[in-house]
Amino acid sequence: MTSLPTQPTAKKLGLVIDLDVCVGCHACVVNCKEWNTGGYGSALSDQDPYGADVSGAWLNRVHTFEVMPQGGEIVGEAGEARIVHFPKSCLHCEDAPCVTVCPTGASYKRAEDGIVLVDEDKCIGCGLCAWACPYGAREMDLAAGVMKKCTLCIDRIYNETMEEVDRQPACVRTCPANARHFGDFSDPQSAVSIMVMERGGMDLMPEQGTRPVNKYLPPRPRKSLAASAAASPLAEDTEGAKGFFAWLDGVLDRI
Amino acid sequence: MHPAPSIIVFTTLSGLGYGLAALLGLGVLDPSLVATKIAHVLALLLIAAGLASSTLHLGNPQRAWRALSQWRSSWLSREGVMAILTFVPLLWSAWAAVIESRYLMLPGLLGTLFAGITVYCTAMIYASLKSVQAWHTPLTPLCYLLFAASGGALLGLFFAASSGGPLLLLSVMAVVFTAAAWTAKLAWRRNMDAMAPLSTPESATGLGDIGKVRLFERPHMTENYLTREMGFRIARKHAGKLRQLSLLSGGVVPAVIALVLPIAGSDGGLIAALAMALAVAAHVLGMLAERWLFFAEARHAVMNYYGG
Numbered sequence: 001m002t003s004l005p006t007q008p009t010a011k012k013l014g015l016v017i018d019l020d021v022c023v024g025c026h027a028c029v030v031n032c033k034e035w036n037t038g039g040y041g042s043a044l045s046d047q048d049p050y051g052a053d054v055s056g057a058w059l060n061r062v063h064t065f066e067v068m069p070q071g072g073e074i075v076g077e078a079g080e081a082r083i084v085h086f087p088k089s090c091l092h093c094e095d096a097p098c099v100t101v102c103p104t105g106a107s108y109k110r111a112e113d114g115i116v117l118v119d120e121d122k123c124i125g126c127g128l129c130a131w132a133c134p135y136g137a138r139e140m141d142l143a144a145g146v147m148k149k150c151t152l153c154i155d156r157i158y159n160e161t162m163e164e165v166d167r168q169p170a171c172v173r174t175c176p177a178n179a180r181h182f183g184d185f186s187d188p189q190s191a192v193s194i195m196v197m198e199r200g201g202m203d204l205m206p207e208q209g210t211r212p213v214n215k216y217l218p219p220r221p222r223k224s225l226a227a228s229a230a231a232s233p234l235a236e237d238t239e240g241a242k243g244f245f246a247w248l249d250g251v252l253d254r255i
Numbered sequence: 256m257h258p259a260p261s262i263i264v265f266t267t268l269s270g271l272g273y274g275l276a277a278l279l280g281l282g283v284l285d286p287s288l289v290a291t292k293i294a295h296v297l298a299l300l301l302i303a304a305g306l307a308s309s310t311l312h313l314g315n316p317q318r319a320w321r322a323l324s325q326w327r328s329s330w331l332s333r334e335g336v337m338a339i340l341t342f343v344p345l346l347w348s349a350w351a352a353v354i355e356s357r358y359l360m361l362p363g364l365l366g367t368l369f370a371g372i373t374v375y376c377t378a379m380i381y382a383s384l385k386s387v388q389a390w391h392t393p394l395t396p397l398c399y400l401l402f403a404a405s406g407g408a409l410l411g412l413f414f415a416a417s418s419g420g421p422l423l424l425l426s427v428m429a430v431v432f433t434a435a436a437w438t439a440k441l442a443w444r445r446n447m448d449a450m451a452p453l454s455t456p457e458s459a460t461g462l463g464d465i466g467k468v469r470l471f472e473r474p475h476m477t478e479n480y481l482t483r484e485m486g487f488r489i490a491r492k493h494a495g496k497l498r499q500l501s502l503l504s505g506g507v508v509p510a511v512i513a514l515v516l517p518i519a520g521s522d523g524g525l526i527a528a529l530a531m532a533l534a535v536a537a538h539v540l541g542m543l544a545e546r547w548l549f550f551a552e553a554r555h556a557v558m559n560y561y562g563g
Contacts, residue, residue, distance in 0.1 A: 124316065
């Protein structure tokens with residue numbers, strides 16, 4: 001059924017992505033492809049994989065944006081523009097437009113945990129769900145002719161043959177900077193819910209009315225360029241020295 | 256959006272076919288004439304060719320029958336169901352006209368109604384997508400319906416002219432529907448040109464509170480499915496000229512020919528039929544350009560993540 005669950009789902013499983021922490025290493029991208037090309041559904045094919053015009057289906061991609069504050073200036077490499085690495089995968093929306101447009105019932109949202117999945121045996125590869133998604137979370141696998149998307153690593157998170165620490169999406173497990181977190185958003189006491197509350201977690205494109213489950217934590221505020229320039233270099237300031245170092249500081253001053 | 260030839264051909268041919276079928280359902284053409292019998296067959300062929308073309312872009316067309324199952328939520332599914340249901344009155348009407356030289360009111364009007372609903376469903380596949388802002392307007396189904404009616408009336412006038420039948424009523428219908436269709440289409444274009452983008456790089460990244468957002472690096476160096484499918488920009492520079500050409504060829508030329516025929520006092524015949532064949536050919540050409548623009552000019556929200 002491609003009608004969305006009528007009741008709020010029992011769990012709302014999803015990701016928190018911390019834009020303050022992501023270093024843009026693409027490890028989550030690679031591990032996502034690695035896990036999912038051998039897991040749920042058909043393999044994630046690449047076209048012309050060793051050629052000049054390589055492309056393929058990926059469920060997670062890292063974009064990089066430059067953000068220029070109002071009135072900010074660019075001064076060589078120390079300008080006020082910020083670089084923000086931006087990992088993007090399916091947001092498992094509560095009002096997922098990709099689900100309702102599906103003509104075959106292949107695309108569905110699970111009532112028990114809110115995960116949006118594609119039943120590849122029913123998918124005809126019409127591509128309409130990819131058109132309906134404003135986030136670009138769905139990509140057609142050109143070899144298999146079916147739509148691929150993030151499964152939230154459904155074959156890991158419930159997998160009791162794995163050690164508990166590994167029962168997380170591949171992207172979360174592999175992130176060396178701890179920028180990705182997995183949890184249940186319907187539980188206000190869960191780590192992800194608390195993180196979202198404390199850091200002002202936000203929705204992407206709220207105006208599209210999709211009510212995404214995944215939340216993004218905004219980068220923390222940064223000191224302005226002028227403020228950074230005014231501060232005296234740390235190494236020249238001995239103000240807070242105590243004990244032996246205060247004595248040494250005094251002696252060296254007198255010499 | 257990528258203008259897939261299969262989809263352009265599908266919407267153009269099926270629109271024309273359903274338009275002609277809807278016209279035939281009204282009983283304005285004499286079913287005892289050979290031209291009318293051919294018209295019935297042609298309408299069915301156009302619809303069938305359009306539907307067949309629509310399956311060409313599927314990754315797994317052998318499962319296309321599954322697309323009939325989700326009519327509760329999906330406009331694409333509704334379209335599939337309606338396309339099949341519409342064949343029932345259309346085949347019934349065609350049988351009555353071709354074999355028995357009779358016009359039957361019940362299947363006729365039912366065919367007209369169902370053809371309209373099917374075209375509406377086709378248009379709603381696009382109009383229901385909020386992610387493609389230019390399409391997400393009630394003007395989209397209005398344009399599709401009026402273009403189908405325009406094409407149907409022009410084809411009807413062609414068959415009336417070929418058989419020497421009375422032209423006045425069909426001529427009026429052709430001119431009125433063609434003018435109405437292009438009035439709606441020009442309003443649609445004005446709507447697209449004037450719209451402020453619903454989503455921006457700032458809203459797409461949530462970073463608008465910090466400042467102006469600009470793409471610094473794409474996730475991959477090469478193109479991917481998303482940029483090929485949603486990021487189509489080839490030949491957009493010719494969009495202005497194509498817009499004018501589509502209006503000229505799809506609207507002005509056929510409408511003028513349809514208008515001149517009864518004024519010139521023609522009651523059909525070879526010259527009138529040739530003139531109408533030209534009008535229909537111009538209309539189809541214009542519609543192909545119009546449909547190409549419909550896809551090529553529409554911008555998808557995902558391109559906010561890809562720098563335009």
